[in-house]
Amino acid sequence: MKEFELTILGCSSAKPTPRHHPSSQVLSYRGKLFMIDCGEGTQQQFYRYGLNHNRLGHIFISHLHGDHCFGLIGFISTLELHQRTGEIVVHAPADLESLLRPQIDYYCGGETLNIRIEPLPPKASEIYNDGTLRVTSFPLKHRVPTFGFRFEEINKPPHIIKERVDRYNIPLRELPQIKEGADYITPDGEVITNAELVSPPTPSASYAYCSDTKFSRTIVPYVKGVNLLYHEATYLNDMEKTAKKRYHATALQAATIAKEAEVGELLIGHFSSRYKDEAPLLNEAKQEFFNTRLANEGMKIRF
Amino acid sequence: MKEFELTILGCSSAKPTPRHHPSSQVLSYRGKLFMIDCGEGTQQQFYRYGLNHNRLGHIFISHLHGDHCFGLIGFISTLELHQRTGEIVVHAPADLESLLRPQIDYYCGGETLNIRIEPLPPKASEIYNDGTLRVTSFPLKHRVPTFGFRFEEINKPPHIIKERVDRYNIPLRELPQIKEGADYITPDGEVITNAELVSPPTPSASYAYCSDTKFSRTIVPYVKGVNLLYHEATYLNDMEKTAKKRYHATALQAATIAKEAEVGELLIGHFSSRYKDEAPLLNEAKQEFFNTRLANEGMKIRF
Numbered sequence: 101m102k103e104f105e106l107t108i109l110g111c112s113s114a115k116p117t118p119r120h121h122p123s124s125q126v127l128s129y130r131g132k133l134f135m136i137d138c139g140e141g142t143q144q145q146f147y148r149y150g151l152n153h154n155r156l157g158h159i160f161i162s163h164l165h166g167d168h169c170f171g172l173i174g175f176i177s178t179l180e181l182h183q184r185t186g187e188i189v190v191h192a193p194a195d196l197e198s199l200l201r202p203q204i205d206y207y208c209g210g211e212t213l214n215i216r217i218e219p220l221p222p223k224a225s226e227i228y229n230d231g232t233l234r235v236t237s238f239p240l241k242h243r244v245p246t247f248g249f250r251f252e253e254i255n256k257p258p259h260i261i262k263e264r265v266d267r268y269n270i271p272l273r274e275l276p277q278i279k280e281g282a283d284y285i286t287p288d289g290e291v292i293t294n295a296e297l298v299s300p301p302t303p304s305a306s307y308a309y310c311s312d313t314k315f316s317r318t319i320v321p322y323v324k325g326v327n328l329l330y331h332e333a334t335y336l337n338d339m340e341k342t343a344k345k346r347y348h349a350t351a352l353q354a355a356t357i358a359k360e361a362e363v364g365e366l367l368i369g370h371f372s373s374r375y376k377d378e379a380p381l382l383n384e385a386k387q388e389f390f391n392t393r394l395a396n397e398g399m400k401i402r403f
Numbered sequence: 404m405k406e407f408e409l410t411i412l413g414c415s416s417a418k419p420t421p422r423h424h425p426s427s428q429v430l431s432y433r434g435k436l437f438m439i440d441c442g443e444g445t446q447q448q449f450y451r452y453g454l455n456h457n458r459l460g461h462i463f464i465s466h467l468h469g470d471h472c473f474g475l476i477g478f479i480s481t482l483e484l485h486q487r488t489g490e491i492v493v494h495a496p497a498d499l500e501s502l503l504r505p506q507i508d509y510y511c512g513g514e515t516l517n518i519r520i521e522p523l524p525p526k527a528s529e530i531y532n533d534g535t536l537r538v539t540s541f542p543l544k545h546r547v548p549t550f551g552f553r554f555e556e557i558n559k560p561p562h563i564i565k566e567r568v569d570r571y572n573i574p575l576r577e578l579p580q581i582k583e584g585a586d587y588i589t590p591d592g593e594v595i596t597n598a599e600l601v602s603p604p605t606p607s608a609s610y611a612y613c614s615d616t617k618f619s620r621t622i623v624p625y626v627k628g629v630n631l632l633y634h635e636a637t638y639l640n641d642m643e644k645t646a647k648k649r650y651h652a653t654a655l656q657a658a659t660i661a662k663e664a665e666v667g668e669l670l671i672g673h674f675s676s677r678y679k680d681e682a683p684l685l686n687e688a689k690q691e692f693f694n695t696r697l698a699n700e701g702m703k704i705r706f
Contacts, residue, residue: 114481114484115481115484115485116446116447116481117447117450118447118450118451121447122477140443140444140446140447140473140474140477141443141444141447143419143443144419144420144421144424144443144444147420147421148421164509166476166477166480166510170443170476170477170480171443173469173473174425174443174469174473177469177473178417178418178419181417181418182418195509199505199506199509202502202505203502206467206498206502207469
């Protein structure tokens with residue numbers, strides 16, 4: 101069963117264009133929404149694609165360049181206008197507190213909605229765990245402190261084998277324990293081992309987000325084996341030197357990371373405004389890693 | 404000759420919608436651009452409608468509610484990315500300095516582009532005058548200090564009557580002085596009075612912007628006789644009480660101001676997100692003041 105749904109709200113690089121909005125995505129997992137980056141105009145995109153702010157509890161900000169965070173104050177103000185209550189945790193580089201808090205204090209009453217800013221630790225760390233989903237942050241290589249994020253399911257239960265349940269006439273009330281690993285003892289005292297009753301769980305799905313970063317193999321272990329990897333691909337490889345100088349990656353480099361990390365699928369974005377058509381970026385990446393797609397506003401991917 | 408061109412970048416109220424962006428407009432006058440308000444996403448709209456940032460020298464911010472100013476930091480950052488140089492003056496309520504300056508200091512190098520924030524005086528005042536165009540600000544009635552703006556041409560030269568120039572064989576080099584009021588003396592010493600040589604100048608064109616404000620007749624003298632008046636019309640008149648409570652105006656009230664101020668044309672905007680179709684707002688305003696139009700993103704009006 102596909103539990104994750106990713107919605108792309110924006111995939112431009114620093115200069116937005118009429119076609120692309122600044123970076124923002126929303127990952128949905130079992131009814132909970134997780135926002136990743138919040139460039140200018142994110143609030144409009146969020147509602148355009150029918151997302152529900154009551155399901156949002158956590159926002160992850162990769163770094164403090166404006167195209168990844170200038171939408172925060174507008175989005176938070178609008179949540180207040182909508183009388184959203186409770187708490188939203190913003191996981192972000194530490195400087196965000198001093199930049200955003202004065203604006204929140206000035207613009208938002210703050211009476212019902214609490215905004216908590218959690219600084220991202222410098223080294224790779226688990227920053228969220230609700231028992232079913234774990235989020236880890238890890239360092240990227242950009243001009244300012246920048247972080248990637250990995251989302252992965254945890255503790256997926258095994259599947260009950262219905263035919264065996266029927267054969268041994270197991271009451272429904274026993275099934276939760278069996279899912280957690282218990283054997284079943286029949287009324288006659290016969291022990292049916294757990295291994296006979298369950299099949300292995302569906303593999304845990306996972307997603308990783310890497311933007312902005314220059315090409316760096318240090319990223320590979322952090323994104324190893326994810327089902328879907330979003331990796332920035334600001335330029336074509338003929339601009340490799342520019343990419344390196346500006347701490348950005350090319351489409352070919354994104355594909356190299358995807359290949360070496362053996363991910364299921366690669367999604368490229370953060371396109372330079374110089375490209376009026378991203379097909380060459382896609383073609384370049386596909387040569388190295390075939391299972392690649394171009395991000396686009398409004399795109400939804402289930403996995 | 405029509406010297407003004409107004410481009411609407413956004414005309415939503417506080418909650419933007421997929422159809423409408425937050426408040427921003429650009430008034431062009433003889434090649435110079437003047438921005439009025441700068442809601443979130445203004446930079447994207449500015450470039451979408453083909454405007455040239457090198458022609459922009461002044462931004463006028465009516466008040467500090469987010470839907471009128473959250474786009475400033477993104478727009479200014481992008482101007483720096485484009486290596487725009489020189490100075491931009493932001494005319495705004497005084498608090499903007501303490502809100503925006505820390506962000507400019509953090510995000511912008513500030514080496515080539517200087518952002519000067521000029522606080523708006525509490526009373527009606529001339530805040531810009533380049534010899535051909537004058538801008539005055541005046542107080543509106545909103546929940547926070549809010550200002551309207553009036554733009555008007557000044558010192559328009561009279562028209563040279565070509566037929567008389569030909570009759571008296573006046574050299575071209577004499578025309579600038581004649582435009583400024585000089586008589587012409589023929590080689591024979593005959594004095595041709597200025598009145599014989601020129602016809603009255605085209606009437607000066609003018610524009611006024613009033614958003615956000617509740618209905619108030621104190622506005623009328625400030626916008627008296629302008630060619631085009633933009634006045635907020637957040638609600639239909641069946642929500643007059645809500646409008647008053649929230650310091651906003653209805654379409655009927657906007658039209659009443661237009662009628663009493665004897666303006667040429669009324670443009671209404673700042674529509675509440677509750678209206679999926681603004682035709683009823685237009686119809687209501689037209690009953691009081693027929694020459695009314697609905698603002699819309701991308702609309703250009705020459706006058």
